[in-house]
Amino acid sequence: MIYLTRRERFSAAHRMYRVEWSDEKNSEVFGKCSNPNWHGHNYILFITVKGEPSGENGFVMNINVLKQIIKEKIIDKVDHKNLNMDVDFMKGKICTTETLAVSIWNELKSEIEKEGAILHCVKIEETENNSIEYYG
Numbered sequence: 001m002i003y004l005t006r007r008e009r010f011s012a013a014h015r016m017y018r019v020e021w022s023d024e025k026n027s028e029v030f031g032k033c034s035n036p037n038w039h040g041h042n043y044i045l046f047i048t049v050k051g052e053p054s055g056e057n058g059f060v061m062n063i064n065v066l067k068q069i070i071k072e073k074i075i076d077k078v079d080h081k082n083l084n085m086d087v088d089f090m091k092g093k094i095c096t097t098e099t100l101a102v103s104i105w106n107e108l109k110s111e112i113e114k115e116g117a118i119l120h121c122v123k124i125e126e127t128e129n130n131s132i133e134y135y136g
């Protein structure tokens with residue numbers, strides 16, 4: 001089994017909050033990421049796919065195809081956007097890195113399978129010190 005990882009970067013605004021909670025309660029639970037007037041992160045996204053190399057071309061998956069899928073399905077939708085307000089697959093969700101990773105997984109899984117590979121991991125680094133990995 002071979003694992004292939006593509007790294008992408010995007011910048012986006014968000015706020016972590018529950019609408020039914022006061023600003024004080026949201027701040028208590030979500031900390032600085034609950035700032036009512038938004039804030040941003042420079043996110044780093046790692047998409048790992050797995051499979052056996054093709055007998056025809058030696059690839060697990062063509063990296064240019066993977067790059068294009070990630071661009072169209074994710075990066076074009078999130079880069080320089082407000083994750084809470086602008087991104088269709090984040091609508092109505094609490095905008096944590098965990099939720100973002102699961103949502104990205106759901107957007108990519110079938111697209112990658114169409115290309116003959118299996119989605120293995122969505123990893124997101126929100127800051128240098130904080131990252132999330134989702135394995136489905």
Ligand code: NI
Nearest residue numbers: 014032033041
């Ligand atoms: Ni934040």
